[in-house]
Amino acid sequence: MTARRNIIGIGGSAGGLPAVIDLLKHFEPARPAIVLLVLHRVNETGHLVDILRRSTSLRVCEPDDGEPLRDNCLYIAPPDEHLLLGEAHLHLRRGPRENNFRPAIDPMFRSLAVFAGARATGVILSGYLDDGASGARAIVAAGGHVMVQDPASAASPDMPRAAISAVGEPENIAPPAALGRALSRAVGARAGPDGTVSEAVKLELMVAGLERASMTTEDRLGELSPYNCPDCNGVLWQIEDGPLVRFRCHTGHAYSSASLDARQEEMLERSLYDSLRSLREKARLLRDMAGRDSASAGRLCRRADDYDRDGDHVEAMILARQKRAA
CATH class of the missing domain: 3.40.50.180 (Methylesterase CheB, C-terminal domain)
Incomplete structure (x- = not known):
């Protein structure tokens, strides 16, 4: 047929x-x-x-x-x-x-x-x-x-x-x-001859279908890269796919270069905001402690000032990044 x-x-x-x-x-x-x-x-x-x-x-x-x-x-x-x-x-x-x-x-x-x-x-x-x-x-x-x-x-x-x-x-x-x-x-036109589907394509399909995902699988797809997976923090393998450079971790998360860049940017922004929140919370806690401990108030307030200064630096980084992206 x-x-x-x-x-x-x-x-x-x-x-x-x-x-x-x-x-x-x-x-x-x-x-x-x-x-x-x-x-x-x-x-x-x-x-x-x-x-x-x-x-x-x-x-x-x-x-x-x-x-x-x-x-x-x-x-x-x-x-x-x-x-x-x-x-x-x-x-x-x-x-x-x-x-x-x-x-x-x-x-x-x-x-x-x-x-x-x-x-x-x-x-x-x-x-x-x-x-x-x-x-x-x-x-x-x-x-x-x-x-x-x-x-x-x-x-x-x-x-x-x-x-x-x-x-x-x-x-x-x-x-x-x-x-x-x-x-x-x-639709309905005569199909040409089937080409060759590489083993790499079949392996990646199996990973997407939850049939296989392991370090051994990724080792067969590419070379170890110096990057970590933004989603699970596992090491990423680099896959050369013709003109495309892609990445996949041993749990199966996969990225093109562009999508890895976008995900790293998202995670970096989240990390900066988490750091800013943590620094501001730390300074607030130290000042609350100083209000209840007059003997240590000076030392605790100096520490709070240090954390606030660090927070100011992180906040300046966030604002500078927003300005560059505008």
């Missing part, structure tokens, strides 16, 4: 919802298709299913773990779970966050590479940073195709630009409506 292109994975982040709505309004395939969607979102976006149902004739649902694949369905990744394609079914897994997100686009794309091969088409829409770029490379290597929203039409062009840089020449770069029409034409 001739293999046909019928599996589509769509990923988006900031600005991705309006883009996917526009895409779906123009997605009218003549042949059956199965669509997986990952949007970086929070639990409060519970009306997403209802919103998307108004934009497409596809059956829209948040699947259960192990749900069989059905034609003409749009499966939305639930909050805080990776959505992964399997053999004729779907997996939901609370595996480690990737690129600071769960659900993340990279694991979903890798699952398309492993289980759909040349039948797969990955689509990257508007979003910050670069989730999906590594997974897009995996799809192309497996014989599949990648389409990308034109960065000029994206509210947040980072993800489209990163995907274009990662794969070199996507099948299509266009605004969302044009992507919808291009996908409609692609």
Whole structure:
């Protein structure tokens, strides 16, 4: 039987919802298709299913773990779970966050590479940073195709630009409506030969699916780096992925260079505020103690003044960082 292109994975982040709505309004395939969607979102976006149902004739649902694949369905990744394609079914897994997100686009794309091969088409829409770029490379290597929203039409062009840089020449770069029409034409087209899915891609998919994560696994993926994981403080392995440099710890947290930079920045800011709070609290406690112990009041107040001066230095650092970021 001739293999046909019928599996589509769509990923988006900031600005991705309006883009996917526009895409779906123009997605009218003549042949059956199965669509997986990952949007970086929070639990409060519970009306997403209802919103998307108004934009497409596809059956829209948040699947259960192990749900069989059905034609003409749009499966939305639930909050805080990776959505992964399997053999004729779907997996939901609370595996480690990737690129600071769960659900993340990279694991979903890798699952398309492993289980759909040349039948797969990955689509990257508007979003910050670069989730999906590594997974897009995996799809192309497996014989599949990648389409990308034109960065000029994206509210947040980072993800489209990163995907274009990662794969070199996507099948299509266009605004969302044009992507919808291009996908409609692609569905049912003869798939080319499957490419080779590397063992590294399969290992990373297993980590996302909670099937394997250990120091031995990471040692097979890359080299030890001098950096620690911002989420668990474990050592990070550095993974060379074509033009991409990525990192993964032994518990499975994964980062691109850009997402590691963003997470480190977040943790550094939190650390500075924690330090400021601790210093101010320490000075306050010492002054309270001085008020109850006249014999030691002078010494305790001098110590409090030292902590306040340290707090002033930390506060100046925070203000300087805010000024640079403005």
